[in-house]
Amino acid sequence: MSEFILSPEGARRVDARLEPAGLLDLAMEEAGRAVADAVQASFPEGPALLLAGGGANGGDALVAARHLLALGRAVHVLAQPSKHPLTRLNRRRLRAVGGEVQPLNLSSLRRAAASAGIVVDGLLGTGFVPPLRPALAAVIEVLNAAHDAGLPILSIDIPSGLDASCADVAGLSVRADMTVTFMGFKTASLFGEAATRSGRVTLAPLRVPPDWVRGEALGIRPDDLEVAVLLPVRTASAHKGTAGRVWIVGGHPGTVGAAALAGLGALRAGAGLVTVHSLADVPLVTPELMVQRHTNWDHALPELRASGLPDAVALGMGLGPQAVGVAREVLAWGIPTVLDADALHPELAGHGHPQCLWTPHPGEAARLLGMGTPEVTRDPLAAARRLQELLGGTVVLKGGPSVVASADTLSVSRGGHPGMASGGMGDTLSGVLAALLGQGLSAADAGVAGVRLHARAGELAARAHGYGLIASDVSDELGAAWLDLKQSWGQFDTDSD
């Protein structure tokens, strides 16, 4: 692989395998430039105060200072001593274009903060190893006090003092208004109190080898346009047999509603024919939903198989104690399958296939991984990646936000509504996902599109109901959500003829 590297010595072509430092130099240059652009776009007023730590995070700040200077912005740079070769190189580059670098201490910080319009925090990035040393803790306290008095802070990659791979916050950290993060979103940018302290997070993708991103469990956040492209469209010649035949396998005496809600979700997400297969009496939530009651699974499953398999199955919702055996059998059919609730069992590891979609909430994820729920919620990106490796196919780790993990990517959902935290929402989602699989989407695409469609429907339902949102309200809005997402792409514009 060859790259052009721009260095003070001039442009030269290097082989990245032989010269990884060249690639890092380019990545730091892009990172620093992205920070400078964000400062100019979001905080154009007053001098920019840049704080550079001793590692590569500080190097990014020094690059940003050079770009801001080139754009005519008044800059003030306070830096810690550094042994990092690229950070030292960028200090020399900044000085070479007339930039001044002064030592960072509490009095220089207080003085510079008094006249700054924005502080750029490049003290600590992903290389931070807790606990915070006292000298830097004092610097962060001064910084947060200035922030409380109205000085905005933009953090580079993650706010200093946060552990990038942790949603929880153990101690002191910078409280940023905005964070410019690189390559992919970190757990700290997306989840829990760490996300709150990160402020608005924007992603600057860097030209780095893809395995750098995979190796660190970094997420992407598909926007509505990307989701709209994935959502299926019916052709004029479609009929109910081509729009996806879906089976819902679930329900048990006492938990039949779960299967019915999944069926409703599948119908409203566009499946042509939906049948609920259950050992219990399923309530007639809508006459369009077909229901077949069976006496036992040992007989029912071979008969169902012989009757001709559907385009997709969702199983597990309220299925009860026989779920693992049923799931094993259905997985052997090799057709697109959503596994939810009772079918999320560690015994099924190794029985999945690429067209499987597993949909655990954090408690189910913890059971699958043999850990506690707090460990899952502390780092949902890593948990989703581990689940995908364990189960195969695609995993939707539900939460706010949900993570969709496929072999190649970790996608993190947008939107939804707090009112969606009520029983049955997950069953609806399983139905939606099965409908999308049945309409021909891959498990990875169905996961990304289905989670967003469900979330958008929740937002629309919340608008209509305000409070006391229930799963069937969300199902009722799935068609409107589909239209809304498609319109964001300019497809199905109601104003055009």
Ligand SMILES: NC(=O)C1=CN([C@@H]2O[C@H](COP(=O)(O)OP(=O)(O)OC[C@H]3O[C@@H](n4cnc5c(N)ncnc54)[C@H](O)[C@@H]3O)[C@@H](O)[C@H]2O)[C@@H](O)CC1
């Ligand atoms: N990974 C990549 O490919 C890229 C990384 N970049 C930047 O590099 C950063 C990571 O750089 P580094 O690995 O050099 O690490 P950092 O710069 O995040 O942190 C290392 C520095 O923090 C100090 N430090 C660590 N723990 C501390 C503690 N408990 N108390 C006080 N000081 C502490 C170390 O002494 C060292 O000076 C990223 O966050 C990002 O900003 C960018 O340059 C772009 C490319």
